[in-house]
């Protein structure tokens with residue numbers, strides 16, 4: 001049988017100052033420190049209020065439109081898109097939120113990037129393209145159409161990231177080989193295992209799905 005954990009040691013130090021008192025005191029000192037770091041009276045204006053709350057203004061391009069956002073330095077692009085914009089852009093998915101799965105992939109200046117690992121403050125002057133900027137339900141991008149035709153989506157959580165990454169890969173290299181595209185999609189994971197369908201969609205867009213391939217598949 002395991003022993004009950006020992007009782008916590010007394011919080012009083014040899015000098016007679018309790019841990020609780022010490023923390024209370026240091027909290028007060030920290031508060032005082034913040035106070036002294038603020039601008040001297042008369043130098044701060046109303047316009048400084050967001051800055052003093054820790055917000056930063058960032059101007060960037062989102063799906064072809066100029067945007068301005070006020071964000072805390074810790075805000076990720078994924079969080080900005082899904083939780084701070086009005087209306088929110090929820091096509092970009094949050095799955096692992098730590099750079100493991102690629103579900104949150106967007107394009108920044110034409111290159112695929114994990115929005116969960118990108119700080120919004122780093123977007124100044126940059127071009128962001130999300131799945132909402134790739135196509136619309138009325139006018140699908142050829143990659144989106146091929147994903148539909150090849151049934152390349154099951155739960156769909158990975159799909160926007162795969163589409164955005166595939167579009168980025170084929171815009172850089174429209175006739176890329178399948179192996180090349182696989183390499184460029186290696187940062188995107190599909191837990192449902194739709195890879196054969198995704199790669200069939202890629203081949204359809206690049207014109208590599210020949211009659212022979214269809215015949216082999218019995219289509």
Ligand code: FES
Pocket residue numbers: 093094095096097098099100101102103104105114115116117
């Ligand atoms: S949510 Fe960003 S990589 Fe998984």
Ligand code: FES
Pocket residue numbers: 152153154155156157158159189190191192193194
């Ligand atoms: S379709 Fe479900 S994770 Fe890819």
